Amino acid sequence: MKWMALVLAFTAGSAFAEPLYIYTGAISQHFAQHDPGSEPYNADHRLVAVQYSNFQIGYYYNSYNIDTLFIGIVKEWQVPHHTSLIVSAAANYGYTHCIKGTNGNSDQERKKVCGQIMAGAYYNEYAAQPGIIINPSFVALSLRWEFDL
DSSP: OHHHHHHHHHHHTTTTSSOEEEEEEEEEEESSOOOTTSOOOOOBOOOEEEEETTEEEEEEEOTTSOEEEEEEEEEEEEETTTEEEEEEEEEEEEESBTTTBOOSOTTTSOOEEEEEEEEEEEEOSSSEEEEEEEETTEEEEEEEEEEOO
16 A cells, blocks of 8 residues: 555656647548458547646547557657657457457447557647558557646
């Protein structure tokens, strides 16, 4: 319990010192082809997420057409030319198989908590920041909004 108090004290010390980001939308292209006989991969993910400091929480409609929630941590680096590089690690809830996604019977199967890792880059000169998200199975275009609190 002491470690939790230390984490809260550490993060509370930076209250409103960092911007708030809201992610809206993601359009993807998958590297692999979908399984024969199954639906094609969804490309419009309806991403809505909030990031403050190193924490992120959100929703997206995954590649298998299933609503998915996630919560995770983000590491961000500012590099030249108004660019932010990010890496995120999160837990999500919505896939029926953590490795292959789903086998096509998603309505009958139980959803699982799975891990996800993504990397990305955003052009951050303005409040509206276009970016690219990269995952081992797809690449996506996205938009995030920066709000200074």
